[in-house]
Amino acid sequence: MVYGNDNVDLAEGLFNFFLPQHCVVCFRYVSSSSGSPLCEHCLSRISFLRTPFCVRCGRPVAGGNILFCRRCRSFSFHFDEARAVTLYETPIRECIHALKYQGVLSFAPFFVNLLAEYMEDHPFLRDVDYILPVPLHPKRLKERGFNQTLLLARGLSARFGIPLLEKAVVRWKHTVPQVGLSLRERRKNVQNAFRIIRPTPFQGSRVLVIDDVLTSRATVDALSKILKEAGCATVRVLAIASGK
Numbered sequence: 001m002v003y004g005n006d007n008v009d010l011a012e013g014l015f016n017f018f019l020p021q022h023c024v025v026c027f028r029y030v031s032s033s034s035g036s037p038l039c040e041h042c043l044s045r046i047s048f049l050r051t052p053f054c055v056r057c058g059r060p061v062a063g064g065n066i067l068f069c070r071r072c073r074s075f076s077f078h079f080d081e082a083r084a085v086t087l088y089e090t091p092i093r094e095c096i097h098a099l100k101y102q103g104v105l106s107f108a109p110f111f112v113n114l115l116a117e118y119m120e121d122h123p124f125l126r127d128v129d130y131i132l133p134v135p136l137h138p139k140r141l142k143e144r145g146f147n148q149t150l151l152l153a154r155g156l157s158a159r160f161g162i163p164l165l166e167k168a169v170v171r172w173k174h175t176v177p178q179v180g181l182s183l184r185e186r187r188k189n190v191q192n193a194f195r196i197i198r199p200t201p202f203q204g205s206r207v208l209v210i211d212d213v214l215t216s217r218a219t220v221d222a223l224s225k226i227l228k229e230a231g232c233a234t235v236r237v238l239a240i241a242s243g244k
Helices: 001-019 040-044 070-073 093-103 106-123 137-144 148-160 183-189 217-228
Strands: 079-087 130-133 169-171 194-196 206-215 234-242
Touching: 070 194, 079 106, 079 130, 093 234, 106 234, 130 148, 148 206, 148 217, 169 217, 194 217, 206 217, 217 234
Parallel strands: 079 234, 130 206, 206 234
Antiparallel strands: 169 194
């Protein structure tokens, strides 16, 4: 048995020697046995989103006695709760960009693990009937080659045995990127952007929407709106990161 383990270690060492891996943020060497595309230093820099945060949209708030953020006190979202695992800053920001825009797919299982651990710690996020990724418009899907939220949703569906709704909802309206738009412009940009295209037992169901980054929450709110109109009893949202 010891001899076999030595052979495995030797094989892994040879693999790492000829095919070294490097942290995508700081470019330090990363052993394949670490199971992460980040080095230990960058892993330690992840800013996990802790309380206090808004109990409705999950946005960080300043005071510990505040239940709802200023926006949720003046505006009603269609989703019931939204949560994010981390803050959208270094190194998570660079990791998400590497996945979405550079096609570094090794980040998909890394993000699935982050989301799954959060769901383990927050059972109400697992108390759902379906998992639904935020759809990409076909034009953007063709440009990118994959939908990053679908990769995450597939991993979570397999991990927890929750049915995945992969083609029930489409993004039929091709919207401009939300970056740089005001809140009003963002809401207008994604208005009527989604459609339900096949009969799905939404009536009375509980759905968990998976996204990568929550900023204004306008996109997931537009998606939640059509889900609620289709009869969903509860719509929850979970994302990798949240803007401040």
